Amino acid sequence: MRNKVLTFQSTHHVLKAEKILIEAGFKFDIIPTPKNISSDCGMSIRLDSESSDMSFLSDVLTYNNIIFQIYDYKI
Amino acid sequence: MQVYLDNTATSWPKPNTVVESIADYLKNYGGSPGRSGHAFALKAARIVFETRELLAEFFNADSSDRVIFTSNATNASNIAFKGILKKGDHVITSHMEHNSTIRPLRNLEKEGIIELTIIDCDNNGNIDFDLLKSSFRQNTKLVSTIHGSNIIGITLPIDKIGALCKSKNVLYHVDAAQTAGFLPIDVQKNSIDILTFTGHKKLLGPSGTGGLILRNNVEIDTLIHGGSGSKSESETHPDFYPDKLEAGTPNTVGITGLKAGIEFILKQGQKNIINHSRQITDYFLDSLIDIDEIKIHGPGKEKNILPVISVTSNFFPPDKIASILDKEYGIMTRAGLMCSPLGHKALGTFPQGTLRFSPGFFTSKKDIDYTINSLKQIFKNK
Structure with missing residues (x-):
């Protein structure tokens, strides 16, 4: 279950995060940011926090100066 | 052409x-x-x-x-x-x-x-x-x-x-x-x-x-x-x-x-692009030297790093040559100050400016030969 949503400052940063996270081996989707999340931009990354190393994810994005926020994904 | x-x-x-x-x-x-x-x-x-x-x-x-x-x-x-x-x-x-x-x-x-x-x-x-x-x-x-x-x-x-x-x-x-x-x-x-x-x-x-x-x-x-x-x-x-x-x-x-x-x-590789440009520009400069009626501006071949050549002539103003090249020979160049009045003041070509030839990646030696021959004809008829 992909239960977490990552939001970013801009589309550029979503796509930069996508590139970095693919290189780091993460599995995720790009989705339109859900309406119930206070969005920074129109697209977000959705992934499963159970099977993903969230601490590594945080480190790798921070190391690349990507600002992000994590939300619960609710349908 | x-x-x-x-x-x-x-x-x-x-x-x-x-x-x-x-x-x-x-x-x-x-x-x-x-x-x-x-x-x-x-x-x-x-x-x-x-x-x-x-x-x-x-x-x-x-x-x-x-x-x-x-x-x-x-x-x-x-x-x-x-x-x-x-x-x-x-x-x-x-x-x-x-x-x-x-x-x-x-x-x-x-x-x-x-x-x-x-x-x-x-x-x-x-x-x-x-x-x-x-x-x-x-x-x-x-x-x-x-x-x-x-x-x-x-x-x-x-x-x-x-x-x-x-x-x-x-x-x-x-x-x-x-x-x-x-x-x-x-x-x-x-x-x-x-x-x-x-x-x-x-x-x-x-x-x-x-x-x-x-x-x-x-x-x-x-x-x-x-x-x-x-x-x-x-x-x-x-x-x-x-x-x-x-x-x-x-x-x-x-x-x-x-x-x-x-x-x-x-x-293509930037080096190859530079080499091609260098060959074409050098060939152009060498061919222009044969035309006595034209003065080439700038520091000469060695320092002419970019494919840009500026010339003037005592016989025709730059815009006149550009116009003949365009209308009679289909050769497109630029004449005048090129939005750089201070540069022309430094070069001593203000206010008339120069006639500028700027070949590109797709320019061939054939194009240069045609341009040189056209210039020769223009000055023959002067």
Whole structure:
């Protein structure tokens, strides 16, 4: 279950995060940011926090100066 | 026969891949990048993102979010000057500058915002480096120079000027309109804080593309506020790059073409492009020497690094020769001041200007032979 949503400052940063996270081996989707999340931009990354190393994810994005926020994904 | 020798104004023809990528965007996925999450918007956003990444790598930028797209080099330089300079700042520039630098700076000077010093260049385009060195003041905020001239094929020593600015803790802006895509530029190695580039000349993209590369230490206030696709709930414009300096829908159609242009250059290899240009320019210069009626301006073959040749003649003014070449022989050149009155003053060719030949990547020796023969005929009939 992909239960977490990552939001970013801009589309550029979503796509930069996508590139970095693919290189780091993460599995995720790009989705339109859900309406119930206070969005920074129109697209977000959705992934499963159970099977993903969230601490590594945080480190790798921070190391690349990507600002992000994590939300619960609710349908 | 048609021969296009005005590549300094804009390069033509463009690689097929540039034309195809533009048509592909318009025909197959013409969405607005960053404005929605649907398939077309996402594909368009990816193209813009990938182009930024390519440019960041190409110029060795600190980060791809500091690659800012503008509609051309003039817009880029204006954004930089007007977003950085504050009342009381001193700016140093050179006599080789294009009006895209001189006019915004003269305007800021006229409005009483900046003090401006313009450093002399000799008639071969060499900047007076000692004068530059002694022109720094306590309030010097920025040095701005052109990289390659648009009149003669010379370059300014950006490495040396960049190092000097770094030692003085002054920002260095380089106008690389004529060189970006042609000569290697490394903003970190060359100590460039702000780089202006255009997409439609040596990067082989379409017109309407260009931009800035900003180092991490540079802060620019935005002149334009509006839609960015980000922070839509906020009534104020975002303060992070690139969105901060890019209000409004970007020129996606142009950027797709620019991406293909850069990829073409990378595939050909910059070294091969330079070698081809060198051969054509040297061949052109050697052939021109045979025409006694023509005077070639500039420092000669050795230092004629860019494919730009300026000539004058005692028999006809430059615009007359350009007009005959165009109308009777189908050869397209440029005559006059080329938006660089100060440069022509330095070269001693003001106010009449010169006749400029600027071959490009697709110019052949056959084109040059035809041009030389046409010139010979024009002077035979004088």
